[in-house]
Amino acid sequence: MDxxxxxLAGDGIGPEISxxxxxxxxxxxxxxxxxxxxxxxxxxxxxxxxxxxxxxxATYQICKDADAxxxxxxxxxxxxxDPTAKVRPEQGLLAMRKKLGLFANIRPVQTxxxxxxxxxxxxxxxxxxxxxxIRELTGGMYFGEKYQDNDKAYDTNYYxxxxxxxxxxxxxxxxxxxxxxxxxxxKANVLASSRLWRQIAQEMAPNYPEVTTDYMFVDNAAMKxxxxxxxxxxxxxxxxxxxxxxxxxxxxSGSMGLLPSASTGESTPVFEPIHGSWPQAKGLNIxxxxxxxxxxxxxxxxxxxxxxxxxxxxxxxxxLDENVRTPEIQVADGAKYGTKEVGQWIVDYIKKA
Amino acid sequence: MDxxxxxLAGDGIGPEISxxxxxxxxxxxxxxxxxxxxxxxxxxxxxxxxxxxxxxxATYQICKDADAxxxxxxxxxxxxxDPTAKVRPEQGLLAMRKKLGLFANIRPVQTxxxxxxxxxxxxxxxxxxxxxxIRELTGGMYFGEKYQDNDKAYDTNYYxxxxxxxxxxxxxxxxxxxxxxxxxxxKANVLASSRLWRQIAQEMAPNYPEVTTDYMFVDNAAMKxxxxxxxxxxxxxxxxxxxxxxxxxxxxSGSMGLLPSASTGESTPVFEPIHGSWPQAKGLNIxxxxxxxxxxxxxxxxxxxxxxxxxxxxxxxxxLDENVRTPEIQVADGAKYGTKEVGQWIVDYIKKA
Ligand SMILES: CC(C)[C@H](C(=O)O)[C@@H](O)C(=O)O
Ligand SMILES: CC(C)[C@H](C(=O)O)[C@@H](O)C(=O)O
Numbered sequence: 001m002d003x004x005x006x007x008l009a010g011d012g013i014g015p016e017i018s019x020x021x022x023x024x025x026x027x028x029x030x031x032x033x034x035x036x037x038x039x040x041x042x043x044x045x046x047x048x049x050x051x052x053x054x055x056x057x058a059t060y061q062i063c064k065d066a067d068a069x070x071x072x073x074x075x076x077x078x079x080x081x082d083p084t085a086k087v088r089p090e091q092g093l094l095a096m097r098k099k100l101g102l103f104a105n106i107r108p109v110q111t112x113x114x115x116x117x118x119x120x121x122x123x124x125x126x127x128x129x130x131x132x133x134i135r136e137l138t139g140g141m142y143f144g145e146k147y148q149d150n151d152k153a154y155d156t157n158y159y160x161x162x163x164x165x166x167x168x169x170x171x172x173x174x175x176x177x178x179x180x181x182x183x184x185x186x187k188a189n190v191l192a193s194s195r196l197w198r199q200i201a202q203e204m205a206p207n208y209p210e211v212t213t214d215y216m217f218v219d220n221a222a223m224k225x226x227x228x229x230x231x232x233x234x235x236x237x238x239x240x241x242x243x244x245x246x247x248x249x250x251x252x253s254g255s256m257g258l259l260p261s262a263s264t265g266e267s268t269p270v271f272e273p274i275h276g277s278w279p280q281a282k283g284l285n286i287x288x289x290x291x292x293x294x295x296x297x298x299x300x301x302x303x304x305x306x307x308x309x310x311x312x313x314x315x316x317x318x319x320l321d322e323n324v325r326t327p328e329i330q331v332a333d334g335a336k337y338g339t340k341e342v343g344q345w346i347v348d349y350i351k352k353a
Numbered sequence: 354m355d356x357x358x359x360x361l362a363g364d365g366i367g368p369e370i371s372x373x374x375x376x377x378x379x380x381x382x383x384x385x386x387x388x389x390x391x392x393x394x395x396x397x398x399x400x401x402x403x404x405x406x407x408x409x410x411a412t413y414q415i416c417k418d419a420d421a422x423x424x425x426x427x428x429x430x431x432x433x434x435d436p437t438a439k440v441r442p443e444q445g446l447l448a449m450r451k452k453l454g455l456f457a458n459i460r461p462v463q464t465x466x467x468x469x470x471x472x473x474x475x476x477x478x479x480x481x482x483x484x485x486x487i488r489e490l491t492g493g494m495y496f497g498e499k500y501q502d503n504d505k506a507y508d509t510n511y512y513x514x515x516x517x518x519x520x521x522x523x524x525x526x527x528x529x530x531x532x533x534x535x536x537x538x539x540k541a542n543v544l545a546s547s548r549l550w551r552q553i554a555q556e557m558a559p560n561y562p563e564v565t566t567d568y569m570f571v572d573n574a575a576m577k578x579x580x581x582x583x584x585x586x587x588x589x590x591x592x593x594x595x596x597x598x599x600x601x602x603x604x605x606s607g608s609m610g611l612l613p614s615a616s617t618g619e620s621t622p623v624f625e626p627i628h629g630s631w632p633q634a635k636g637l638n639i640x641x642x643x644x645x646x647x648x649x650x651x652x653x654x655x656x657x658x659x660x661x662x663x664x665x666x667x668x669x670x671x672x673l674d675e676n677v678r679t680p681e682i683q684v685a686d687g688a689k690y691g692t693k694e695v696g697q698w699i700v701d702y703i704k705k706a
Contacts, residue, residue, distance in 0.1 A: 090542050120474050120579045141510060146545040151514045153549035157494060158507040187593070189443050192499040196506035219600040226473045226579065226604050240540070244597055247572040251579050 001303065002035040006066035006268070008059065010044040011089065012277030013287035013339075014072030020289035020343030021070050024315075025296050027350040028308050039066060043096070044074025044089040044277070054092025060099050063268050068299050069100075071272035072292060077279055097137050101266025103163065104170045105135040105242065106298075107274060109229070109249040112258060114320050115329060119254030121226065126252055129229035132174055133249050135242025136167045137263055140193070142239045157193045159238065164200045170264070171236035172208045181233035182213045185221045185241060197238065218245070225249055250274050257288035257328060258316075260295035262302060269302055271295040285338035288326040290316055293346060315349040354656065356382065356389040359419035359621070361412065363397040364442065365630030366640035366692075367425030373642035373696030374423050377668075378649050380703040381661050392419060396449070397427025397442040397630070407445025413452050416621050421652050422453075424625035425645060430632055450490050454619025456516070457523045458488040458595065459651075460627060462582070462602040465611060467673050468682060472607030474579065479605055482582035485527055486602050488595025489520045490616055493546070495592050510546045512591065517553045523617070524589035525561045534586035535566045538574045538594060550591065571598070578602060603627050610641035610681060611669075613648035615655060622655055624648040638691035641679040643669055646699060668702040 005025065009018035022038060029036040041059040048054050054074065063069050074089040096102070109131050111119065119126045136159075144156030168184075175182040184201045186194035198215055205213045216224065218241045224231055225245065229252055237245060250256055256275055263270045273291030281287050294316060300308035319325070323334045324345045330336065337345070358378065362371035375391060382389040394412040401407050407427065416422050427442040449455070462484050464472065472479045489512075497509030521537075528535040537554045539547035551568055558566045569577065571594045577584055578598065582605055590598060603609055609628055616623045626644030634640050647669060653661035672678070676687045677698045683689065690698070 088542070094543075120478055122473060122475055125473055142543055144507065148545035148549055152512065153546045154497065154509050154511040155544045155546050156507050156509055159505065161504045187596070189441070190447075190495055191508045192501035193506045193508050196501055219596045222575070222597045222601040223604045226601065240593075241597075243540070243572045244575045244594075248575040248579065248601070251576045 001305070003029065003037070003068070004066045005036060005038050006063045006069045007038050007040045008043045008063070008069060008071045009040070010072045010074040010277060011046055011076050012073055012279040012282045014044070014074065014277055016283070016285065016339050017273065017287055017289045017292040018070070018072040020339060021072070021292040021296050023343055023347050024293050024312060024350065025070065025299070027347045028296070028300065028312060031311070031350060031353070032305070032308055043092050045076035045079060047092065048087050048089065052087065054087060054089050055095040055099070063096070063100060066268050068302070069268055069270040070295065070299065071270050073273065073275065073277035075277040075279070094142065096270070097263065098143065100268055100270065101138065102263035102270060103136060103138045103265040104167055105137040105246070105261060105263045106174070107133045107135070107246045107249065107261045108259065109133060109253050110255070110259070111253045112255050112320060115255050115258070117254070118329065119252060121229070121252050126229055126254070129253065131229070131232035131249070132178070132234050133242065133246045134167065134171045134174065134234065134236040135246050136163070136238045138265070139163045140239035157191065157240070159193050159196060161196070161200060164197055165204070168201055168204055168236060171234055172204060172211055175211045175234040176208060179233040180211045182211050183221070183232055183235045184213060184215050185218050185235055185237035185245065186215065187218050187241070188215070189217060193238070221245060222248060225252060246274070257326070258290045258294065260291050260298050262298045264302070271299040285340055286327050287339050288328060289339050289343045293343065311350060311353055315346045315353070318349055319345055354387045354658070356387060357418070357420045358389060358391050359416045359422045360391050360393045361396045361416070361422060361424045362393070363425045363427040363630060364399055364429050365426055365632040365635045367397070367427070367630055369636070369638065369692050370626065370640055370642045370645040371423070371425040373692060374425070374645040374649050376696055376700050377646050377665060377703065378423065380700045381649070381653065381665060384664070384703060384706070385658070385661055396445050398429035398432060400445065401440050401442065405440065407440060407442050408448040408452070416449070416453060419621050421655070422621055422623040423648065423652065424623050426626065426628065426630035428630040428632070447495065449623070450616065451496065453621055453623065454491065455616035455623055456489060456491045456618040457520055458490040458599070458614060458616045459527070460486045460488070460599045460602065460614045461612065462486060462606050463608070463612070464606045465608050465673060468608045468611070470607070471682065472605060474582070474605050479582055479607070482606065484582070484585035484602070485531070485587050486595065486599045487520065487524045487527065487587060487589040488599050489516070489591050491618070492516045493592035510544065510593070512546045512549060514549070514553060517550050518557070521554055521557055521589060524587055525557060525564055528564045528587040529561060532586040533564045535564050536574070536585055536588045537566060537568050538571050538588055538590035538598065539568065540571050541568070542570060546591070574598060575601060578605060599627070610679070611643045611647065613644050613651050615651045617655070624652040638693055639680050640692050641681065642692050642696045646696070664703060664706055668699045668706070671702055672698055
């Protein structure tokens with residue numbers, strides 16, 4: 001294959017982990033005889049500082065023309081502390097989602113055996129957890145009509161049938177490729193939008209007779225994910241609920257720094273770590289590059305390059321087994337490895353494989 | 354004092370635990386020289402079956418004329434499996450909240466030393482958790498304008514300044530009575546309604562200079578509650594976020610069957626267990642009455658009867674220490690106690706105290 005990759009490094013630790021992702025991408029392409037080229041583009045706080053827009057038109061064009069976007073992280077505390085800031089890095093994220101039509105956010109929640117002790121949950125509860133959260137990413141209250149003045153405010157949780165059908169289709173198809181168990185999460189006992197979600201899911205379910213589909217209220221799902229995470233295989237939900245549940249899912253694994261995600265839809269898909277820009281760690285060579293590197297695995301898998309993805313996953317597992325780890329997951333008396341060193345080790349592993 | 358209590362036993366295990374709550378109420382009143390009278394009223398599935406309305410006008414009148422409502426639980430699986438049912442037990446709950454103006458739902462999240470091992474979280478994380486979730490209960494998407502047809506649907510997350518001010522006032526006042534730390538949970542980086550919440554909280558905070566107020570996005574709060582529950586003292590949020598977060602909070606304690614709640618507002622306050630109607634256990638004398646009994650403690654505390662509340666809490670702690678426990682929390686070789694037996698033991702303890 002011939003990959004044209006848009007690289008959006010963003011803020012904080014973004015640039016450091018981005019380099020490791022790119023190096024792994026290149027190493028795998030070389031090994032498997034794929035061509036790859038990179039176009040670099042600015043986003044986030046970096047882009048606000050440079051051109052006053054967290055997702056500039058030029059960046060959009062580069063993304064649109066690419067086969068995939070390798071994204072790192074955006075966000076800078078200087079904006080958090082300034083409620084009057086008119087443009088904020090997060091708006092760049094939302095603009096990217098909307099402009100690229102990234103309606104499906106896919107987040108695998110997976111535990112790594114050697115990191116189970118890092119989970120806030122008791123080991124026996126999480127060790128078998130292995131599920132995928134699918135979050136609708138371009139609808140709902142995020143993009144519905146809004147109003148605010150000094151005395152009242154509202155957001156509109158608006159969904160149309162096509163928006164719901166396309167995301168449920170993604171979810172049913174993921175379930176077919178996995179353990180064939182789909183949980184549709186909503187609040188159909190209260191919300192009209194949820195009732196439409198549930199109705200459409202019930203209409204579609206007969207088309208996937210092998211899939212066991214169940215329906216769960218979002219408050220129950222928030223509990224179940226803690227009490228029995230191994231219950232889930234594929235979970236799908238709307239944007240706002242998904243924001244909360246995917247983050248909840250990511251911490252139960254205890255491996256936040258290792259979890260990648262994909263956002264797919266109408267145009268170029270985006271692959272990125274689930275963690276943020278960790279501004280405090282910027283430039284210190286301590287950030288874990290594994291979530292970024294596993295995003296590259298997801299990228300290959302998206303293009304049906306299964307062996308490529310598998311090799312990256314094997315390299316990551318090997319690095320963990322050999323204690324080639326960044327400080328936050330290093331064992332008590334283990335050697336110190338930085339962002340670069342972990343990335344380099346994985347690149348070497350891939351080359352030698 | 355002279356207490357006029359409306360007793361709404363509801364469905365499933367409701368009637369069984371209700372009796373225990375009433376007996377404890379009576380025992381405490383006798384001990385402290387309070388008068389108490391009870392008016393019983395129907396609600397939930399029971400009321401749908403009898404009069405076709407889950408919160409009938411007669412029940413409303415009884416509640417309105419009482420000093421407090423002692424509520425148990427509503428819900429019946431026959432409605433869950435019937436999506437065409439026009440009236441559902443949950444609508445009774447929502448009607449009660451709206452008609453009694455119960456805008457503040459107060460849920461203490463507390464761990465019991467002897468039950469820490471029941472928590473899905475690692476013991477060292479939860480043992481010091483002790484916080485209160487305050488959920489706005491009569492606004493937001495639950496009651497905003499709704500629309501649904503076959504092709505589109507929406508809900509409106511609408512809040513007005515007075516609605517926000519009154520619930521934040523409750524929250525600041527709770528914080529003053531506790532460790533003086535308030536966390537306002539919102540999604541102000543995305544939602545207009547959240548921005549108004551945050552703006553009003555920032556306006557009000559200077560009136561409570563002793564309170565440390567911080568602001569947290571709901572996705573972060575969902576993570577923080579699992580990673581470091583002891584961080585929280587008082588948390589306040591809007592209706593939909595509160596639905597999710599209070600349930601998440603309740604499971605981390607591992608003591609779901611023991612947690613009471615209060616809903617207060619413009620008219621009669623309601624005290625109830627946080628758990629549901631557990632229809633499968635109906636009539637089996639196995640349901641834990643402690644959440645209902647602790648609701649009675651909250652009731653007394655609401656009326657500033659601190660000693661009365663404290664005596665109930667002492668009795669509950671003693672019953673746990675003595676292993677007078679219902680099956681789900683009994684120790685391996687402990688004696689079997691039923692709903693009635695636990696309730697009776699606590700009544701006896703109170704009488705002898
Ligand atoms: C930064 C914010 C707008 C964003 C969201 O709420 O979608 C983030 O929390 C996420 O989940 O990617
Ligand atoms: C039954 C349902 C309508 C209700 C709610 O969502 O408020 C319940 O989940 C609760 O939290 O009391």
